[in-house]
Amino acid sequence: MHPLDARSLYQTRRQFLGRGANVLGFAALASLLGRDPHALALDAAAHPLVPHFAPKAKQVIYLHMVGGPSQMDLFDHKPEMAQWYDKDLPDSIRRGQRLTTMTSGQTRFPIAPSKYKFAKYGQCGMEMNAELLPYLSQCADELCLVRSMNTEAINHEPAITFMQTGNQVTGRPCLGSWVSYGLGSLNQNLPTFVVLVAEPTNREQLQAISGKLWTAGYLPGEHAGVAFRSKGDPILYINNPPGVAMETRRKTLDGLDALNQLNYNALGDPETHTRISQYEMAYRMQASVPELTDFSKEPAGTFELYGAEAKKAGSFANSALLARRLVERGVRFVQIYHNNWDHHSNVSGRLPDQCRDVDQPCYALIQDLKQRGLLDETLIIWGGEFGRTIYSQGGLTTTNYGRDHHPRCFSMWMAGGGTKPGTVYGETDDFSYNIVRDPVPVHDFHATILQLLGFDHRRLSYRYQGLDGRLTGVEEAHVVKALLA
Template sequence: MNPLQHLLQQQTRRQFLAATGRVGIGGAALATLLNETGLASGNRDASLAVNNGPGYGPGNPGPGHFPAKAKRVIYLCQSGAPSQIDSFDYKPSLEKLNGQELPDSVRQGQRLTGMTSGQKSFPAAKTIEPFRQHGKSGQWISDLLPHHHKIADDICIINSMYTEAINHDPAITFFQTGHQQPGRPSIGAWASYGLGSESDNLPAYVVLLDKNTDPQAQPTYSRLWGSAFLPSNHQGVKLRSEGNPVLYLNDPTGAPLSDRRKMLDGLAELNALHKQQVGDPEIDTRVAAYEMAFRMQTSVPSLTDISDESEATLALYGPDAQRPGTHAANCLLARRLAERGVRFIQIYHRGWDHHSGLPGRHRGLAKEVDQGSAALIQDLKQRGMLEDTLVIWGGEFGRTVYRQGGNASNFGRDHHPRCFSIWMAGGGIKPGMRYGETDDWCYNITADPMHVHDLNATLLHLLGIDHERLTYRFQGRDYRLTDVHGNVVQPILA
């Protein structure tokens, strides 16, 4: 909040009129002008937002711009960037090109990271595992991800993603907020702001972090699921994998919930009086946070208790499903959150940044995420939830076809933003299809490019939101997730 806005909100109407009487008509005219231009308003009226502002509370979702295909999103973020060459973009040509120098005509003077800009040679490296066709659709998927073979007919593989960012922090920030620099709301916060929550007892936006032991794993920051200048009740709530899922959820005094209820009722009355005096909208956010925390005291323990899951379901997710903090356990928890009306669920799995030892390390990471990711799709489908749940799997960029150091059997791959693969499923996405093409070197896009802004525009569209109309006025400008870019990718929509 800017200082002028804060000053104006500290005054009641009576105080303001008294002050204008002292300073005269000129002061009143100035205040009017500042409010009209938005300089004195953090969110003038949010008239372009789906719900005309953050007025939709728990259990009271707002309407979209048009009928939604997806009610909720589960985003499986593979932080560090999996290699598209070794997962979803089949390149039989690399069998012949293996070890050959990447031609300058293909590289086209592309910007390189500092880790390979000094290399004098750029020999191509073929895929580390064979690719085979699976399902009725005949999707080509690497043996690196054997459980994904079972969902070949359910996913849409996009091989033509691209981004401008070449380093991890700006790249993942771009994917999660629509901008490479910190300070913008996350995609989940935008979804929460635009549509509100369907749950009475859980936040609209929940974040889960997988355990990771890789010493080179890129860090994740809370700003990736933050609300920035949106009201703070739209930020993601992180559930912990060890100890209490949410810190301070349990009352250390052991007081009964009835006492807590009386205390919160009294506090709400005091906050209401304070709101009348100063008019700060964050007071409402604070009250809503207290109320949500109270309801979560009973809802979260039952959420994380998986003793009611069938043996068949636990077997589907594999033995890791009963080890809190693993990817499989978090995927199962994501399904339980989706069942309870959580709007946006994000799982971060770190450690895909393999500049050396990629063949062995990629196999290890793939084993960690393969069964849980595939089981989530199968589980949602069995329960009739996949048709209105959008699932996304992918990293912040791809990896190069050329080797970074090492030799033909043990090498790394550098960052590659020009082309990479993700997949989407459910929630209005065409199943069993492949979108976009790359050249024989898996270095440049040759058909149907899909930018980060296009992905985010499509995601919002499936939620029933026009990405150009979901805006928030801040510091005199209407901001949106896709900035001034982005197109809905119609060919992948069912």
């Protein structure tokens, strides 16, 4: 027996009937519309679900600060800590909290107050760092700031994975893949989900960033993120090999498509469909990507807005501008990773560099989308995987101190996309150590994002190995309605 015939015997009755129903349905619909059934099937895969209610956001730009920004140095001002300089963190505040191995051996936990000035901005009176965020602070009335984020993870790998996929174990679909699966594509010539890794100016302590963070997990592979590169071809192998003409490439793809379609018709393997769609996408991107990444037609005012670094490929400013161009062309989800926020030492030396990288570009992105009429339908998310400790890791001097990982509370902000502008939600204690009002766990944050995109998180699921997998897991999560406009 041929291996393909043997494999088909292992189909379940439900798989067989499901495939049959889909085939008959597509054939009937294609006949009514005068469309090729194969093309119609590809379109259906690009738009797999109908939102549960009218979405407020159609697209997402997620700015992940890898390493964990220090909330008390940026968004969670604790002026009382000035009186606690070099005093030990009280046991009544720490409450036996789990520590990383980097500070678990310390005999003292000396308080390190923020050395930076804060001020209130906008009509909402949002308090932010006045020295390190001079541009972003001008957007206070556009921001929806959450000071009470908290997570279950204390180390980078599980914490980033949890923030991106809703689970500390790798291999689950990430948020971008869920958005791709739920909403489908707005542009057939570009990926639905694009990933950019921005190079930080300071590179003292980088964390690993790999493709498993933008995997589709158990969703069909076509929903995985497509990583753009800052050097060489924007996407690997997007150009034809030397000596291969476009006509030859088209003929080759047509042959592969026919073979893959035979396999798909015989077995119904969704990954075969992924191959078909991705080959075609790669062919179309040969024309669309060069135009996308060519900034030469951007007016001078664009680079005045984003800053001179926007002309430097791979910088955060360049990535932010590219993100605007991507959503402008219908890309559903853009993920930007910016590294080196893991400030175990030299906070005063490194934090200014990090803020200089992202401050003006974040301001520019908000203003740029707003003036183009895109901010209302584009959700911007900014934040890391956890926060930092108020006590210093290692020694404490007026010029050098560090902060360890802190999962109990940290700050994130959103803008546009149906969020409530000028909002400050949640409150931490005087030490920015414990949440005293309105905690927002990661799953609640994810549920709120899906709500903005038109989905009930309890109903957005995918059947895998007999279980209905969800971004928000099996435990009860809640939409934070106070964050919605």
